[in-house]
Amino acid sequence: MKDYMRFEASVVPLYSESEEDLWFLYNNGKLVVKSKEDEIHILRRKDLEEFDFNLAHTQCIGALDGYNCFSGEIKDNFRILNEIDTYDLKSLMFLLEEELFSLVAKSLLLLDWEKCHRYCGVCGYHMERKNSKNERALFCPKCGYTTWPRTSPAIIVAITKGDELLLAHNKHFPKGMYSVIAGFVELGETFEQCVKREVYEEVGIKVKNIKYFGSQPWPFPNSMMVGFTAEYLDGEINVDGEEIVHADWFNKDEIPKYKKSKSIGAELIEWFKRTH
Template sequence: MPFSNDELDFTYPLPAYFKDQPSCYIYIYNGKVVTDPVNVPDSPTILHDGIKDVETKGIVQYIGALGEKLCYAIGLESHNEIPEEMQLVFLRDLIGQIDERMLALAGRAIQLIEFELTSKFCGRCGTLNETLEDRGKKCPKCDLLIYPRISPAIIVLVMKGDEVLLARSSHFRSDMYSIIAGFVEPGETLEHAVKREVMEEVGLKIKNIRYFASQPWPFPNSLMIGFIADYEEGEICVDGNEIIDAEWFRREELPNFPGKTSISGHLIDWFVKMADKK
């Protein structure tokens, strides 16, 4: 699944014996990834070896180990710092262009560099923050403690017999449908958030909620937690705001839906393949 790869080791802080491992770097500027266009139309290169003067860079974050190599993100503070003959690419545009390990590293790099850029000063009193060993930031004046932001969001595939609930968001194109999703609110369990979002967006009660999978979604800092649930009762009534249409669809009548870039595509594909197991 894009932005998630088990081959990467995110252990942090680094064990002492890691410190002498070979390293590589990914440049981030203004929320974009710096790539080497020499390989175009082949897979773009985002990791670079042998970068000079790394210690002089203002923003450097360890992002994980890839085999024996330690990978770091370098946050560039000026467009003039972009190495010659390299280009800026949006993270979304790298989907399908680089392998899943690289995509996971790029998504992680952008989030950690963004945290560095937006956490220099205490959000409570404005004092310059101190950096802790575990990626946290602490204000030396008021002791406010913060960590890189992760925003949990649920996404749920609702079934009624051999039908699946698909909805069209107001920002989708006219022929695109997907499943229900939304952010978890303070004080909620994930299961409560699933029930609430389905009720708010389409007016249905659901039951038998079970976990499917999760996916980091760095746009800008979400963690998508996927579920499957069964219809319990109610008639579809869209909110008309976020959701402008929703219907029950049989497997052989599905409209256009997201591909496997996102967990929504994986959930719908799972529903389609269930027919082969019956």
């Protein structure tokens, strides 16, 4: 399996314990890493022995390249030590390769999930980890309520009209900054319905030929961006004025300023520039 997918998700360790096992540990929401000469290294089991941290909420998340991976929290006795540093998630997105960054996000989400579900939402009793080798869940021993880690899906869509792309300026963006349309999926809605609804609500136009583009976990704080392309069908641009304050069609030579990051939103704009 590790030759097919570098990361293998698992609730229990898949390989025998190694000095090289990876530990994604957090302190006040920041990842604790070894940093040396501008290079960041995820902590290994051998580092833990060296620093003797006081750990809480530790859980196995799977294995990367054949080494077990764990997440957890370093309790309050933590202090910055020689070669040890802390980074927030946003900066790590630019500093780590994609595979490693997704594990950083996953491990933080699992830690937060467990910390936010200490009590049963039905009866208020203490929740416990479900004792299962293949299922990650917390359950209430009193009433049986069970909860699993969740994500909030959102759509993001590049809408084209001939050789033009629809871009919008959100009132929360810096001046002159534009992006494609995005929004959260509502309960009971399909992705395609969400694309139609969000686009209509935000810019007042109808779209057709909605096609899947790709997806990206977006852990700020806990979403899954599902990207689409779509074509203009009907209507005049009419911004909602609440979130979107300006929107327009742009050909590839007129694309305004947009956030060049590893986000799927930037990828959709790059896709348009390549193909139109």
